[in-house]
């Protein structure tokens with residue numbers, strides 16, 4: 001019988017060393033020794049398997065990759081130093097001058113900068129599509145279109161992309177389907193089931209889950225990962241063994257943490273919906289989310305992030321944020337500690353006002369990454385801060 005998610009996340013591990021340790025050791029080494037001159041030759045020629053140099057592979061990175069591949073239900077993967085290294089490698093390692101990229105309009109701020117400012121330097125053209133109008137995507141496909149890149153749920157709009165629809169469209173048109181699965185994690189959603197060829201992650205967020213380390217993951221179909229591995233080995237986005245060790249340990253508790261993140265987020269979203277200064281709350285598993293049915297179809301639970309709008313705008317948002325006593329004011333998400341963010345003035349400030357509004361980032365939009373504190377304490381903090389607006 002195939003083992004369950006919780007078990008695979010805990011019991012997949014590197015081979016034990018001769019010391020028979022229970023917890024996996026940390027392999028802090030930049031290089032590895034060869035048994036003989038011939039062995040060195042064979043390793044470099046690809047005629048023998050084994051570690052050579054930690055820019056190529058390392059037992060801690062390998063363990064992390066083996067685990068995430070089982071959880072995402074894909075063939076192979078690469079671990080990188082940050083989420084952006086994973087996103088960039090997945091694009092630059094496969095696209096070339098003259099290619100065209102299709103992308104969902106709601107994407108992470110730095111990903112937007114790569115697509116808008118960097119890819120055109122290498123003559124790679126990008127078209128943004130409206131994530132909420134799948135029927136319109138087809139019209140943007142050209143014969144040069146090579147890949148469709150998207151996030152679901154999107155940051156910070158929490159819009160969903162229909163994975164089944166997108167997977168079919170990519171298959172019919174021979175596009176590489178590349179999904180940033182950072183918000184959901186493989187515990188809540190596995191895009192490969194819907195035909196995703198690549199699934200990338202910022203492991204910095206829920207996968208670490210404790211706000212300690214940066215990390216990224218690229219997983220997917222064997223032949224694509226082979227091509228990306230060539231690119232990554234020689235351009236050097238490698239993860240450090242220490243961060244890989246942390247992230248592999250973090251995956252062991254992902255399911256229990258996500259269960260609590262999701263329960264707290266749903267309860268807090270329901271509470272915020274009752275507050276008079278709030279125009280609307282968006283959370284995939286709230287009945288009021290416009291894509292609630294799709295959320296239930298492709299996600300196991302709603303995730304750990306919610307957003308809401310204060311129609312009074314920027315000043316109201318700032319007043320609310322400054323009155324919070326416990327919830328941290330920061331730009332990160334996916335931490336044990338709840339974090340409040342004002343996207344319009346921080347994470348998405350580089351976008352034009354028009355671009356922001358087109359993806360639902362109003363001046364009064366507030367994002368909360370709901371942590372693992374007791375729900376009553378979270379509700380109390382939000383309640384007392386909202387009193388300031390009455």
Ligand SMILES: *Cc1c(COP(=O)(O)O)cnc(C)c1O
Pocket residue numbers: 082083084085087108110111151155180182183201202203204205214215216
């Ligand atoms: C944070 C984030 C990234 C970037 O990851 P880093 O680890 O900060 O480099 C990419 N995509 C999404 C959806 C994110 O939230």
